[in-house]
Every structure is written in C-alpha cells, then in structure tokens.
Amino acid sequence: MQITQLLPEIALSIMVLVLFATSLGKFKAGTLNLIALALSAIALFAAVAGCGEQGLLFFDTYRVDLLSQIFKIITTLGLFLVISSSSGLRGITENLKAEYYMFLAIGAFGLVSLASSVELLTILMSLEISAFSLYIIIPFRNPDHYRDHLEAAIKYFLFGTIATGLMLFGMSYLFGVTGTTYLAGMAKVLPKLLHTEPLAVVGMILLFCGFFYKLALFPLHFLAPDVYTGAANETTSFIATVPKATAIAVLVRLAHTAGVEVGQLTWVMAVFAVGSMTLGNLSALVQQDLKRLLAYSSIAHAGYVMLGVLSANELGLASVIYYMGGYLLMNLSCFYVIYQLAPSGENLTFEDLKGLYKRSPLLAFVLATGAFGMTGIPPTIGFTGKLLVFTAAIQKGFYALVILGVINAAISAFYYLKLVRASYSQEDEPGENVVLSFPVKILGVFFIAAIILTGVLPQSFIALAKEAVAGML
C-alpha cells in the first residue's frame, strides 16, 4: 500500500480534522470560509494528482482504479464548487457554520470511499458515512425564515434509512446466492444467475434501491422535492449533485457485475427510467419554486442516466460517467445563481428571477447556459451527454426507450425555457442590481466556459471514461 493511492482520502481526512478543530473554537465566518475553501482545493489537487493510481487495498475490498479516481475528482470538484459558490453560508445558522463545513467534508469522504468500494460491506460502510453526515446537515438552516427544514430532515433520514434497509436485504440475498461479498467474485457467477435465479434478480434490484434513492430515481424519488425545498440552498446544491455522481459510480460497477445481456434486470431498470423521466418532467412543468423545479428535473435526469446504465455496453457506461460530470456542472451553475440571488438564504420563485438580465447579466447568462444545457441544446455538455447516452441505447436496440427519452427532452424544454424567460423578461421595476464580488464572477465565467467547452471538445473526457470502464473489476 502506498500513500499516493490514498491521496484524496488522506486530504479529506485532514480537512475533517482541521475543521473539527475549528469547530471547537470561535472563528469568524470569513476565516472559516477561507479555511474550508483552501482545504477543499487541496483535496481537489490531491484527487487530480492521484488520478493514475492503481491498486487493491484492505483485503481487496478497496479498489483504486481509473473509474474510482475519476469519480473522486468529480466529488472533490463538486465539494470545491459548492463551498466556493456558497461563500458566506447565508442560509446556515451562525453558530453552526463550522460544524456544517465539517459534516460536508465527512460526507465527501464517505462518497470518495464509496467510489472505490468493491465489496458489499465496504459499500455499506461508505454509504452510511456519507448518508449520516448529510442527514445531520439538512436541518442546519436559519430558522428565521423557515420551519420546513426540520420536516425535510426527518423525511430524508427516515427514507434514507429505509432505503439502506432495502439495500441490506438485497445484499443478504446476493450473499446467499453467490456465496461471496466481493463484487469481483460475484461478477463471475452473477450474469448467469440473473437469468436462472429469481432470488438473484430480487437481490440485485434491492441492492440497486439504495443507490436509486441517492439518485432520486422513480420509485424512490418521493422525498426529493420536499428535501430539496426544505434544506438550505447550500445543502441542496450539495445533495442534488455530488451524491448522485457517486451513486452512478457504484451503479456502473454493479451494472458491469450484472453483465451486458438483456434480462429481467434491464426491464426493471427500463421501467424505472421511463417512470423517472416522465414523472420528473411532467411534475416540473407546474412548479413555481425554483429548487423544487430543479429537484424534479434531477429526477428526470436520473431517468436519462439510467438509459445509459441499462444499455451496459462500453459506450453506455462511459457516456454515463460523462453525463454525470456534465450534470454536476450544469446543476451547480443553476444553484450558484439561486444562491447569489437569495441574500438571506430563502427559497426563490420565478418572481425573484424577473428582470435578472438587467440586474446581473452574468448571472442571467450562467442560468441560461445551465438551463439550456440541461435541456440538451448544443453546444453544451448536456447535448453531448444525451447524444452519447441515446447512441448507446440505440446500439442495444432500445428504440422505444430513446423515443420516450427524446419526447421527454422536448417536454423539459418548456420548464427550462421558463427559467430563461423569467430572467430575460422586460421588467419595469427590476429591483436593485446584484453586486457580485470578483471571485464569484470568475466562478460564473468558469461555469459557462466549462459547460460549453466540455460539450464541444469531449474527446479527452470520453476516452478517459472508456478507459476507466474497460479497466474496472
């Protein structure tokens, strides 16, 4: 075992310890923010530096390969972007800010180790580390404006533990059927068993359920809208993006374990995907609260991503990685705008967006880029991601799924366009201009550039993703 193989984990552990120390003392909010930002930047560098590492650690339960390192980069990037775009933590109660950063870091640590877990109990452990830290920070919201955060916290906690319970049940079945808890061992026997043993299918589905909950996929999506609305803007921006990416990492590994042939599992996942897409898009059409709209849109995107996962060929799994990276960027850019527009961390509706292009052209443009990206309009990463996912699905012959996906993309255009409409509408009394500090402006330009450039020049990302998929398990 070399230290370079565990660089991101070590960096995040240091971050947790330092933030724990800060929570024991009294620090100003500005200092806390700088410390957290610096540490998350170090974690991001550590993840990038450790990108090429390979190895099997801890009795072969912890696998460091290209797939895990890519997702560690995505996770730490998400953490860095969340901390930098939510500078000042306006929505969190003053005396809990230090603990907030600490739990965010613990959550990121759990997610990072989840990306590397290749054994059922390790998966469980990493999932629980990340889940519990996120359960705790949901109610960290300034109580002056809201009471929903406590309801959201209870819902997230209860539903999360139920999902984990389902997952454990599935794990027990799989252990019983295959005789091993190692994914590598299961990969040898599971593809055949999935066609002969109903118990294996049930076990696999229940195992997936734990991750479908994190991904907010139908039928485990129910609490997503309430949780996203009730939690503070900063918390929502984290839980709407980073855990989903890591859930996809595990789903990619599990899909690879289950094999590429179409079977019962594929049918179940197809139904879930279609249900997700349709329900997410149709429900988002009538939303007024922006975070609720983004919650339903994330349910829809989970559906599109499942299309890639269930066509478990090389292009499918690689495009899923690319799509989730893009989705992270686009969703974070929308939450970035929401955060900047809410001076005391309140929830925003379409009313608050009116005349945005006069108040802050940069924010309006970032929102437009993120919204059009999520619709799938070229030349953004959302379009290229959808193109690749649909290509992978058609390669497997799932024409009906793709046509449904495409129709749903057309439906989604309406509510994403509503966001742009609201911000570019002519307003007689637009309100005062939004003043953005220079680092925040740089972040906005970074979002626009990243969304467009990664969409126009996808070759290096896709090549990396394909290599990761090829080298897995």
Place this chain on the structure above:
Amino acid sequence: MEKFLIANTLSYPILSMIMIIPVIGALITLFLKNDTVLKAWGLIVTVATMVISFTLYTAFDASTAKYQFVELRTWFPSVNLDYVVGVDGISVLLVLLTTFIMPLCILCSWNYIKVRMKEFIFVTLLMEAAMIGVFVSLNTVLFYIFWEGMLVPMYLLIAVWGGARRDYASIKFFLYTFVGSIFLLVAVIALYVTTGTFFIPALMEHSYSMNYQLLVFLAFALSFAIKMPVYPLHTWLPAAHVEAPTAGSVILASILLKMGGYGFLRFCLPLAPNATMVCIPYMIAIAVVSIIIGGYLALGQSDIKKLIAYSSVAHMGFVTLGIFLLSSTGIKGAMLQMINHGITTGALFICVGIIYERTHSREIKDNSALGMEMPIYVTFLAIFSLSSFGFPGTNSFVSEFMVLIAAFAKYPLVGGAAIIGAIMAAAYMLRLLQKMIWADSDGHAHHAGHGDDAHGGGHGEEHGAEHHLFDLNLREIGTLGFLMFFVFWVGFNPKPLLNMMDSSVNHLLQQVETGVQKGSLDKVGQVVRVKAESR
C-alpha cells in the same frame, strides 16, 4: 473519401474562417461599451465575413458535384465523428445569401434597437456563425449542433427585442422547432448505429430497407417541414415574424426558412429515395395547399408584417413543389426561389421596419398614402412587391417560372393550382401597394383635384398635414439599393447562379434514381444489396 470531396486549395481555411470570425467578433463585443462603437463593430465583422465569403463565388468550380473547400479534422474519434465542412452547388449560394444579408441586418437595426445593443450584436453575430454552420456541415451531428444551436440566439432576438406579444411568439417558435428537431436526433443516431458513420456522403451510399427509409424520411421531414414552413405546421411563423425586430424578421425570412428546403435536398432525397417516391404525392399536395392557403391568408391581413409572413408560406410552397417534382428544372427553380425569396422578402421586411420606425404602427391603415411624402421609399417598396409576386424582369419571375414549367411538364393540374397561387400573390401585393402608396387614410384612392367627390376635397390637405414623414436617409437607401441590385441582376441574368447549381442538382437526381432502382431490384428479389465501400 476522395470520391466525394475536393480538399481546400486556398491558402486559408475559408469555411472555418467565415464561421470563426463572427464568433470572435461576438466575444470581442462583450468588452465594448459605446452603442455606436458596437454597431460599427458589428458592421465591420459582418462586412469582413461577406468579403471573405465572396471567394466562394469566384473560386467555385461549377463543373463538379463534389464538395469543395473541404476541411477535415479529427474531433471525436471514439464515436467516429470528424469535423468536416464543405460546400457544393446546393449549399454555396445559401452560404453567400447568409453572409450578404447579415450586414444589412446590422444596418437596418441602426436606429431600431434601443436597448441592450451589446447583447444584440453578440447574439446576431453568433446567429450568423450558426447559420453558416448549418449549410456547410458534412456531418449529421455537426449539422444537428448548428441546427439546434440557432434556436437560442433566435429565441433571445425575439424575446428581448421584440414587439408586444414577444413572449408568446418566442416560446412558440422555440418549442415548435425544438420538438420537430428532436426526432431528427433519433434519426441521426439510428443512421449512425446502422452504418457506423456520421459522414453525409457515406450515408448516402448505403441503401436501406423501405420501412427504415420511411421512418428516416419522416423524422427528417417533420423537422424541415416545420422550418419551411408547410401549411399545417406554419402557425409559429406569423407570430414569430410579427413580433421579432426587423433584423430578426429578416434573418428568419431570408435564411432560416431556407434551411428547410436545404434539408430536404441534402438529407431526405438522397438518403431515402424510395421513401421519397412514396411520399411525393403527399408532399406535392401539401405544397400546393401551402401556396393557395398562404395566399388566402395573406389576402385577409391588415398587419403588413403578417401579410408578408403569410406570403412567405406561399413562396416556400413553391420551393417544396419544385423540390418534389424531381426534375432538373424544378429543383433548380426551387433553389433559385429560395435565394430570391431571401432577397425579396428580406427587403420587404426592411421596408416594413423603416416605416415602423416612423409611424410606430404595422397596420395598413396607419401607413397609407405614403406616395405623397416618401417617394423614394415607395419606389423601393413597389419594386420589391413586384418582385414578390414574380413580375417579369425581377428575380422571382425566373424561379417561379422554372417551377411552373416543371409542374406543367409532369402534372398539369398541379401547375394550374400553383398558377392560382401566383395570381393571388399578385392580388394581395398589389392591394398592399395600392393602400400603402396611393390610398387615403380612410382607405379611398386619392383623387387629386376632384373636389366634388362625395368624401370631400378637404381630406387631401388634412392628411398631408398630419404625418410629415421623413423620406429614406442614406443608410436606408444603401441597404435597399443593394438588394434592388440583386433583384434585377438575378432577374435579367440568372445564368451564373443556375450554372453553379447545375452539377450538384444533376448529381442529386442521379442519386435518387439509382436509389430507386436499387430499391425496386430489392422488391423483385434479385441482387439484394450493394454494399457501399467503406471510407
């Protein structure tokens, strides 16, 4: 590959340049502040693009049907996707139309746009790059990227700088076009999965089964029919045209509508020849319906811009008719009609914009009897209106005549129905002219010197004193004069343009014929499939 393409022999990558220059110009716009500087910069960039693209006209080799000025770069090897652009006889004139119209768009917006000039120039320049990209892409994904990429700037043009109902019009335009093109994406991916390539000439080489061809044809045709637009799918057009600013209307009418026709010629006909043969009766029927109903709808309009919008539906009906007659004269007539319609209707929208700047109304009754006060303006208006309904000597006469010849040669009844549409065009345009140039503000013809008329002679003086409209200034004369030059040049000398199209049109017809023969061989049960050579 070499059998389809002629690589670029110029010392610079001309096609990429005319796409990149507007984009770089747009990025520089973000740093400029003064309105006049912005307008001047927009004009400089568009004129520069126009001057550079002129080489496409002079250096074009009309004797070959291969794609010229081709640039090929690897872009996305993992899915066999390259950046490949080129023009042939079908697309080169449309690229030139785009680059020549854009400076006029900036010129006609000089005083029209009052707010957010920086974003306007930014969006217009990006629009130019996307539109050129649609015509020069030789790769289905690249085509789709530019096709969809046009939606956002156009949406912003209508939604931010448009008229009173711009919210409704922009959303309708966006959603209508987006839903149409979403099935195009499925067809593009399906073609890739069955053939392994995105490259358009290679896709044309394959032959597909009849059902597959039908689905591909329908998927592509839906998108292009919405864009054209053809009769039942045209309802986005009046709203978008009326509410868009002048520059937006000109871009929409002159260039965006042509992409539908271009799409049929580039994709539907060569990729799905058997499906084309099956669909010809329906497409011709829809075309004739568009011509006639477009004319009827225009006859009943009181809003000038809406009238011209419906006339666009009718003119594009001629284009559809010409394309699906599948004869050399017909297709060349259709393509020339696209160019002519771009020039003429663009000019008519600029005229409407000019008068709107003065009277702030688009209704005919508010803009009547202009002949007394704006003689230069009504000269231009009259010439462009004559051209609009195909008066001999103007450009549209040549193209409509060619389409009608082709129609009469194959289906005389269709030709007869189209003639009715042409007559209606004369009816509504002349009615418009009569009202706008000569009639009094209450709708009656101006009788100079007939004092004992029942409506009194006092009307003349009263009318003259109210408005006091300024005639055209030098900028407006320049814009309209530039277009008038082309109206007469193409009208009296269409040969150079027709020559440029000749080889490509013949090649296209050849492709359709061989495709149909292959398909009928399939049916007889003989040699089943001619495997295309891979690249």
